[in-house]
Structures are given as C-alpha cells and as structure tokens.
Amino acid sequence: MSGNRRDLLRAATIQVLASAGGRGLTHRAVDAAAAVPAGTTKNYFPTRDALLRAAAEQCTEQYHQVAAELMAAAGAPVDRESLAALLSGLLRNVAGPGRPRMLAYLELQAEAARRSWLSAILDPIAAADFAGLEQAQRTAGLPVTPQRAAAVTLALHAAIPHLLAGGTRTLTHAGLDDLDRFASDLLAAVYPPADHDRRAGRSDIHVLDPLQRPGHGSGQMTS
Numbered sequence: 001m002s003g004n005r006r007d008l009l010r011a012a013t014i015q016v017l018a019s020a021g022g023r024g025l026t027h028r029a030v031d032a033a034a035a036v037p038a039g040t041t042k043n044y045f046p047t048r049d050a051l052l053r054a055a056a057e058q059c060t061e062q063y064h065q066v067a068a069e070l071m072a073a074a075g076a077p078v079d080r081e082s083l084a085a086l087l088s089g090l091l092r093n094v095a096g097p098g099r100p101r102m103l104a105y106l107e108l109q110a111e112a113a114r115r116s117w118l119s120a121i122l123d124p125i126a127a128a129d130f131a132g133l134e135q136a137q138r139t140a141g142l143p144v145t146p147q148r149a150a151a152v153t154l155a156l157h158a159a160i161p162h163l164l165a166g167g168t169r170t171l172t173h174a175g176l177d178d179l180d181r182f183a184s185d186l187l188a189a190v191y192p193p194a195d196h197d198r199r200a201g202r203s204d205i206h207v208l209d210p211l212q213r214p215g216h217g218s219g220q221m222t223s
Contacts, residue, residue, distance in 0.1 A: 008034050009041050010058040013051055017104035022111055025051060052111055056121040059105050063125045066098060067132065076139050080187055083140035087156065087183040091176075095163045103164060129153055142191045151190050 012034035016025050030041040030051065045051045070089060077083035094102050105125070112119040133156070134149035142148075159182070162170050168177075175182045 005036075005040070006044055006054075008036070009044055010054045012041075013045075013055040014058055014062075014100060014104045017055055017107045018100035022107045025055075025107075027051070049115070052108065052115070052118055053121065055104060056108050056112075056118055059101060059108060060121065060125055062101050063105075063128070066093065066101070067128070077136050079140055080142065080191070080193075083136060083142070084180070084183040084187055086136060087152075087186070088179040090156065091159060091163060091179045091183070094160050095179075099164065102160060106161065106164070126157070129157070137191075142187070148190050152186060155186050155190075 009030060012030045013025070015033045016029045020029060025048065027041040027045070027048075028038065030045075031038050034041070041051070045054050070086075070093060074086045074089055075082070077086050105122075108118065108122060112122050130150060130153050133153045134144060134146070137144045137149050137152060159174065159176055162174055162176055171177045175185060
C-alpha cells in the first residue's frame with residue numbers, strides 16, 4: 001500500500017507542476033491533487049527538494065514508457081516519409097495527451113538550472129532523445145552526421161514550448177500549425193533531398209541553377 005500511495009503522490013506532483021507551475025508546488029497542493037488527508041505528502045516527501053526529485057523520477061519513467069509506446073505504434077522508420085510521420089507523432093503527443101508531463105518537465109528544467117542534482121536526474125531524458133532520434137534518422141536511410149542528427153533533435157525540443165504555449169501567430173510563423181508539414185520541412189532543411197539523391201548515387205535528379213531557370217534572361221518573368 002505504501003508503494004501505491006507513493007506513486008499516487010508522485011503523479012499528483014506532476015499534476016500540480018503542470019497546472020500551477022513550480023511556485024505552486026507545495027505539500028498542501030499535492031495533498032489536494034491526490035485527494036489524501038492533509039500532511040500525507042509531507043510524510044512521504046518531507047522537503048520541497050524531495051518533491052522535485054519524486055517528480056523528476058516520475059517524468060523519467062513516463063518518458064521511457066511513452067517513447068516505447070510511440071515507437072511500437074509507429075515502428076522503426078524505413079524512409080524519409082515514415083520518419084517524418086514519427087516526428088510529427090511525437091509533437092502531437094506533446095501537444096495532446098503528453099501535455100501535462102511536458103509542462104511538468106519544463107518546470108523541472110527551470111528548477112534544474114539552479115539544482116545540479118536535479119539536472120543529473122533529468123539529463124538522461126534529453127540524452128536518450130539525441131541518441132534515439134539519431135538512430136531513427138539512420139534507419140530511415142538519411143545521410144546522418146552527428147551534427148545533422150543533433151540539429152533535428154534540437155529543432156524538435158525548441159518547438160515544444162511554442163506548442164504548449166499555443167500562440168497562434170508564433171505557431172504559424174514557425175510552421176507548427178501543420179505538424180506533418182513541419183516535420184517534412186525540417187528533414188528537408190537538414191537533409192536536402194537532392195543531397196540525399198547524390199549520396200545515394202542517383203544521377204536522374206537535376207537541380208536547376210537559379211540563373212538557368214526557364215525564362216531567366218529571356219525577358220520572361222518567373223515566379
């Protein structure tokens with residue numbers, strides 16, 4: 001029963017962080033969110049740092065669970081298109097069912113900037129993202145370098161706060177109003193299709209020099 005109560009309180013801590021932020025994280029708030037008698041949370045997690053640690057550990061466990069579920073549902077990407085579908089699916093999860101977890105995670109990251117011990121708990125989450133997404137880009141057959149793989153992951157990470165904030169104009173300017181298009185455009189920017197075709201040995205693809213577009217220099221207007 002003690003283990004079940006501890007898990008209930010950890011989940012409630014995530015809920016409080018997501019709804020009230022770091023400043024709203026108190027033992028009393030967690031008691032209320034978990035619907036337990038006053039003082040229960042303090043018995044299990046005596047200090048605020050203990051609460052933060054519990055939340056970070058819960059986020060780490062949830063991360064691995066969600067990553068495994070999404071990968072099982074989508075399967076390992078075998079080409080550019082299936083990789084784009086995987087990336088857009090990850091972002092949809094962040095904006096949808098994963099929203100409370102991600103809001104809590106961002107609050108924990110802010111706290112970790114001032115607590116090295118908390119950063120050490122959260123660090124494996126981001127590290128796993130970089131390693132896992134690099135492997136996904138490799139299985140998709142893209143010409144991966146560590147720098148390119150990191151650029152894709154960093155772009156996804158940068159998109160998350162904007163998705164959570166939901167600013168209409170920001171989402172439009174960033175291309176995040178269409179997640180399928182965003183994922184495809186991101187891969188095209190980091191891995192230009194023409195570059196991929198050249199590396200794959202395809203000679204039937206020709207990229208026109210802008211100065212050689214039909215009509216250039218012949219008095220015709222091009223759009």
